[in-house]
Amino acid sequence: MIDRIQTWLDIHPRTRFTGRITAASLAALLYVGLFTVGFAILGAVAAGVLILVVNLAGAIPFTSIDAVWGSWAGFLWLGAIAGAIAGLIRTLMRVVRTDPSEHRNRTVIIRDLVAQAIVAHRIGAESVDLRLGLLDGGGLHWSRSISLVGGLSASDQAFDLLTVQLANPSLTATDFLDDQRRTWFEVISRTAEEIVIRRAAEGSATADAAAIITSAAQRARTILDETDDLVMTAIRAELRTAGSIRNRRFQTLMRPVVEERVEAEALF
Numbered sequence: 001m002i003d004r005i006q007t008w009l010d011i012h013p014r015t016r017f018t019g020r021i022t023a024a025s026l027a028a029l030l031y032v033g034l035f036t037v038g039f040a041i042l043g044a045v046a047a048g049v050l051i052l053v054v055n056l057a058g059a060i061p062f063t064s065i066d067a068v069w070g071s072w073a074g075f076l077w078l079g080a081i082a083g084a085i086a087g088l089i090r091t092l093m094r095v096v097r098t099d100p101s102e103h104r105n106r107t108v109i110i111r112d113l114v115a116q117a118i119v120a121h122r123i124g125a126e127s128v129d130l131r132l133g134l135l136d137g138g139g140l141h142w143s144r145s146i147s148l149v150g151g152l153s154a155s156d157q158a159f160d161l162l163t164v165q166l167a168n169p170s171l172t173a174t175d176f177l178d179d180q181r182r183t184w185f186e187v188i189s190r191t192a193e194e195i196v197i198r199r200a201a202e203g204s205a206t207a208d209a210a211a212i213i214t215s216a217a218q219r220a221r222t223i224l225d226e227t228d229d230l231v232m233t234a235i236r237a238e239l240r241t242a243g244s245i246r247n248r249r250f251q252t253l254m255r256p257v258v259e260e261r262v263e264a265e266a267l268f
Contacts, residue, residue, distance in 0.1 A: 036084050043083020102137045103180050104170060106240070109138045112168045114235045115224055116140050119167035121254055122223045123160050128251075131244040140164075155198035159216060162191045166213065167220035188213065231256055 104112070109132065117128050120142040132138040142164070152160070165188050192209035199207075207215075235253050239245050245253070 039086055040080040040084035043086070044077075044080040046083070047078065047080070106132070106136075108170060108173075110236050110239050112170050113138050113140050114232055114239060115169055116164050116167045117142065117235070117250065118227055118232065118254070119220050119223050120164045121250070122227075123163060123219075127247045129245070129247050130239055130250065132239060134243070153198070153202055153204075155195050155202055155204065158191060158195045158198060159212070162188065162195065162212070162216040163220050165191060166217040167224065192216075228256060 102109075113130050113132075117130055117140050120140070121128050124144055125142040126144040127142060129141045130138070131141075165184075168184070171184060189209065192212045195212050196207070196209055231254065235245065235250070238249075238253065
């Protein structure tokens with residue numbers, strides 16, 4: 001039943017996006033509400049502690065118990081309101097800005113994710129899922145089954161990961177802030193160094209990290225150059241409209257590329 005609903009949503013991307021927006025909005029409202037109430041309680045507690053400290057420092061003169069209690073209650077309410085406002089602002093900032101290090105606009109993120117997804121698919125990923133953030137950011141999840149006997153070595157798996165990382169077109173752009181670029185480069189460098197270490201441990205021929213990065217980048221570039229622009233455009237358009245593309249739908253969208261490759265291999 002769930003799979004049938006998902007399949008129907010695949011061919012109605014706007015409905016899928018509307019559903020995501022609705023679910024995320026409800027979750028965000030609940031999240032904001034809980035944290036706002038929590039901060040309001042903390043604000044009231046802080047005001048109560050302040051009242052206690054003032055009373056310990058010396059008795060407060062009053063004309064009647066009702067007057068003093070009314071003043072204390074008013075102060076507690078002020079503390080609760082201040083806490084609620086602070087909690088609301090803090091929580092909204094976290095909800096609205098999910099990834100402070102992300103400086104790409106939505107169009108660039110879509111381009112980068114689709115390029116990396118296509119490369120992941122071509123190097124053997126069995127599952128590819130794309131998802132855009134509602135306001136910013138996005139992510140790609142890809143995986144394949146690991147064979148313990150006769151499968152890829154650990155260094156080969158790391159090289160595949162490096163290939164997908166280097167498929168990001170924004171790596172060659174010049175209009176990003178240094179912190180985002182530095183993060184990307186650090187991740188790529190760590191992956192390349194891991195390959196060097198794993199190959200050495202496996203007793204395979206080794207190369208320096210720079211040569212490995214160059215090889216993986218050329219591999220990613222070749223795959224993207226061989227991919228039909230119409231297919232890439234269709235995937236980008238659907239990701240923009242639906243906000244997410246699950247594996248089955250991605251495989252369907254990639255089918256023309258697979259069929260074209262099979263036909264080319266049959267000719268030779």
